[in-house]
Amino acid sequence: MDAILFYCLAALTLVSAVLVVAQRHPIGSALALIATLSALSGIFGLLGSPFIAVLQLVVYAGAIMVLFLFVLMLVNVRREEERSGTGRRLRWTALGVCALFVAQVGAVLTRLELAPSATPFAAGPRDVARLLFRPEYLYAFEATSVLILAALVGAIALARKEP
Amino acid sequence: MMPEFWQQLAISAALIAAIVGTLLGLFSFMTWVERRLLAFMQFRLGPNRAGPLGLFQPIADGIKLFFKEELIPAQANRWAFLGAPVVAMTTALASIAVLPYGPPITLPQVTWLPKWLAWLSGRTIPLQIADLDVGVLYLFAVASLGVYGIVLAGWGANNKYALMGGLRSSAQLFSYELALGLSWVGVILLAGSLRIPDIVASQASGRWGVLPGLLSWNCFVQFPAFVVYLLAATAEVNRIPFDVAEAEAELVAGFHTEYGSMKFALIQMAEYVNMITVSVLATNLFLGGWFAPLSVLQRVLGIDVGLLWFVAKVAGLLFCFIWLRGTLPRVRYDQLMRFGWLVLIPVAVVWILITAAAVVLLGAG
Numbered sequence: 345m346d347a348i349l350f351y352c353l354a355a356l357t358l359v360s361a362v363l364v365v366a367q368r369h370p371i372g373s374a375l376a377l378i379a380t381l382s383a384l385s386g387i388f389g390l391l392g393s394p395f396i397a398v399l400q401l402v403v404y405a406g407a408i409m410v411l412f413l414f415v416l417m418l419v420n421v422r423r424e425e426e427r428s429g430t431g432r433r434l435r436w437t438a439l440g441v442c443a444l445f446v447a448q449v450g451a452v453l454t455r456l457e458l459a460p461s462a463t464p465f466a467a468g469p470r471d472v473a474r475l476l477f478r479p480e481y482l483y484a485f486e487a488t489s490v491l492i493l494a495a496l497v498g499a500i501a502l503a504r505k506e507p
Numbered sequence: 508m509m510p511e512f513w514q515q516l517a518i519s520a521a522l523i524a525a526i527v528g529t530l531l532g533l534f535s536f537m538t539w540v541e542r543r544l545l546a547f548m549q550f551r552l553g554p555n556r557a558g559p560l561g562l563f564q565p566i567a568d569g570i571k572l573f574f575k576e577e578l579i580p581a582q583a584n585r586w587a588f589l590g591a592p593v594v595a596m597t598t599a600l601a602s603i604a605v606l607p608y609g610p611p612i613t614l615p616q617v618t619w620l621p622k623w624l625a626w627l628s629g630r631t632i633p634l635q636i637a638d639l640d641v642g643v644l645y646l647f648a649v650a651s652l653g654v655y656g657i658v659l660a661g662w663g664a665n666n667k668y669a670l671m672g673g674l675r676s677s678a679q680l681f682s683y684e685l686a687l688g689l690s691w692v693g694v695i696l697l698a699g700s701l702r703i704p705d706i707v708a709s710q711a712s713g714r715w716g717v718l719p720g721l722l723s724w725n726c727f728v729q730f731p732a733f734v735v736y737l738l739a740a741t742a743e744v745n746r747i748p749f750d751v752a753e754a755e756a757e758l759v760a761g762f763h764t765e766y767g768s769m770k771f772a773l774i775q776m777a778e779y780v781n782m783i784t785v786s787v788l789a790t791n792l793f794l795g796g797w798f799a800p801l802s803v804l805q806r807v808l809g810i811d812v813g814l815l816w817f818v819a820k821v822a823g824l825l826f827c828f829i830w831l832r833g834t835l836p837r838v839r840y841d842q843l844m845r846f847g848w849l850v851l852i853p854v855a856v857v858w859i860l861i862t863a864a865a866v867v868l869l870g871a872g
Contacts, residue, residue, distance in 0.1 A: 382652075398644045398648045410651065413662075
């Protein structure tokens, strides 16, 4: 049962991930990315950590992608037109990047042990909180949140029109 | 004897069928209740022709919507336009999965059941489809996905009023989602758990050994959070006074301007199901779930009537939603956003700090 669900979700993840780059319309890409993130969350759920699965939905699919879509709609982007002229060079670059990617994935897959770990990581809300608020991570965690806050304030200050 | 897995599956399937069926029935009943109540508040009669007291009006409406012509605007993005009601309905129905709808029910011990059903006798069944450890967070996640239905509907129709409505309501939804989520934090802190049944159970006993049954409900202990929740939830389900998404005076009908026939019915249905969901959630988180206000009233003639208390609380909240609609005018859009960001969220945050301090100093009670 778990295996069937896993393969369905994995297929959904891969197909929608390909769709993200294959779409001509930016909003189509954003929607496909939402599908990818939701399917990933399902895989987290199958791995026995509903907390991580729900966080994935809340943070990525729920918050970040809504903002993406919101901005895309606000500026009313159109379908991307086929570009002419730069075709040849673009194609070779794409092939090169593709080869690099395949090599990377191959390297990882051959080195990695594919057997699932025997003891699943307990990732309930309490476990995650204990991990994050341990002294060795606490400062990094707090520093990151301050950094994000500063970036947020900076973005607003930059985007604000002068009165 | 059925193996345990199939027993669970059978129970879950029966629960899903029962709860979804009840909710959809309740949806059509609610449209009638709302129209009648609004009419009474405005000294009218409301729909009273079809069937006794007009009770068959929803059926007539349903038949009418089924036979309407299917219209898709020529300039619309077909996929987004058709997908939006599906997304809205799916997220609305997904969120009902983790809510408990009453105390666990214990089936009576009987001997006359056929052999393959014998495992049912004396079995305790929780009135909840999925008892997730992170139930409250799951609801938050699904609610944040619900925005897509509105965004897609507003954008896909390729109509400037629909787009304006869609943009407005998505901005409104994710602003008020924050306040909504923050209003739960105090409750979660007191219960020490994200499981909804645990939160209900935490309101059962007197807190800190002094507060009697009724007063240990979160709507008293967590009064500011309760008020924030009610306001944010009203905005979250797009009800008057916060229904600027529709704002028919300025935006025709907002994000669903171009929708007709069953697609419109689906959007409508999603909104009503969401309204029922937030009422059920408020009952669970703030109004003591299925517990009676006084513990002597929990059992009548030796029977646990928790389910009735639960239904009564939900019905009271739903009535309040309709009452609000009959009473208040719509707020302006800028007022709405300012209120959400500058009043609701700060109040919720300060209240979280107070609650956290109290939990540290006094214990969770």
